[in-house]
Amino acid sequence: MAVYVITGAGSGIGAAVARRLAERGDELWLWARDAARARQLADAFAGARTLVGDLGEPERLSWALGHQSPPDRVDGLLHVAGVVELGGVAELTPKVWRETLAANLVAPAELTRLLLPQLRAARGHVVFVNSGAGLRASPQWSAYAASKHGLKALADALRGEEAANGVRVTTVYPGRTATPMQEKVHRQEGKVYDPERWMTAESVATTVLTALDLPRGSEITDLSVRPAG
Template sequence: MTAHLITGAGSGIGAAVVDRLAERGDELWLLARDAGRAKELESRFPGARTVVGDLATPEKLSWALSHQALPDRLDSLVHSAGVVDLGSIADLTPKTWNAQLAANLVAPAELTRLLLPQLRAARGQVVFVNSGAGLRTNPQWGAYAASKHGLRALADALRAEEHDNGVRVTSVYPGRTSTPMQAKVHQQEGKEYEEARWMDPASVARTVLTALDLPRDAEITDLSVRPGA
C-alpha cells in the first residue's frame, strides 16, 4: 500500500490532499502539533495514523519523532502546513520573522531530513506546497515571502542531492485559495473575504496528486496554479 505523511492536514489544502488520498485507500500518516489535535485528525480521517510534532519548534522534532512509531517507508511527504503574518519591514519584529521562518522553512527542512531514510527506501517524493509568494514579493509580505523563497531553494537543493537516491521533489505554487489562512490574510489586509473568488483547495490537491501519480520516468519540479476566470 502506498504510504504518505502529510502536514497541515487539519484544514485547507492539506485536508483536501488527505481526502483525495483516503478516497483511494492509501496509507495515511498525519502530523499533529499536539495530542489533542491528533485525536481530532484521527476522528476526522478514520484509519489514518498520527505523529505528534510541533512545526513551531523544529529543534524539538527529532526528539518527538524518536519516541513514536513511524512508517518503514514513505512514498510521499507532503508539506502543506504554514503560517502567515503580514507587516512592513519597518514594523516586523524578530519574533514574527522567526515564527514564520521556523514553521514555513526550518521545520520542513528538519522533517524532511528525519524522514529521508523512509523516502529513500520507497524511492518516494517530497512535495512542498509553496505559494505564489515563493516566486514574487509584494509589500507587507516580506517575512512570509522570504520563508517561501527559502522553501523553493530548499526544494531545489534537495532535488539535486537526492536524485541519485530516486527521491523526486516537487514545488507547487498555488495562488489565492479558499482556506482559513486566506481568511486571515484578508483580515490583515483589511479586505472583505469572498470565498467564492478563490480556488477550491480540492483543485490544488488535484495538482499535488498529479505530481505524485506521474510515472517514474518523469518528474514535475515546479508547478504554478492560479484562480481561474
C-alpha cells in the same frame, strides 16, 4: 497502497489532499502539533495514523519523532502546513520572523531530514506546497515571502542531492485559495473575504495528486496554479 506523511491536514489544502488520498485507499500518517490535534485528525480521517510534533519548534522534532514509531517507508512526504503574518519591514518583529521561518522553512527541512531514510527506501516523493509568494514578494509580505523563497531553494537543493537515490521533489505554487488561512490574510489586509473569488482547496489537491501520480522516470519539478479569470 502508498504511504504518505502529510502536514497541515487539519484544514484547507492539506485536508483536501488527505481526503483524496484516503478515498483511494492510501495509508495516511498525519502530522499534528499536539496530542489533542492528533485525536481530532484521527477522528476526521478514519484509519489514519498520527505523528505529533510542534512545527513551530523544529529543533525538537528529532526528539519527538524518536519517541514515536514512524512508518518504515514513506512514499510521499507532503509539506502543506504553514503560517502567515503580514506587515511592513518597518513593523515586523524578530519574533514574527523567527516564528514564520521556523514553521514555513526550518521545520520542513528538518522533517525531511528525519524521514529521508524512509523516503530513500521507497524511492519516494517530497512535495512542498509553496505559494505564489515563493516566486515574488509584495509589500507587507516580506516574512512570509522570504520563508517561501527559502522553501523553493530547499526543494531545488534537495532535488539535486537526492536524484541519485530515486527521490523525486516537486514544488507546487498555488495562487490565492479559499482556505482559513486566506480568510485570515483578508482580515490582516482589511478586505472583505469572498471565497467565491478564489480557487478551491480541491483544485490544489488535484494539482498535488497530478505530481504524485506521474509515472516513475519523470518528474514535475515546479507547478504553478492560479485562480481563473
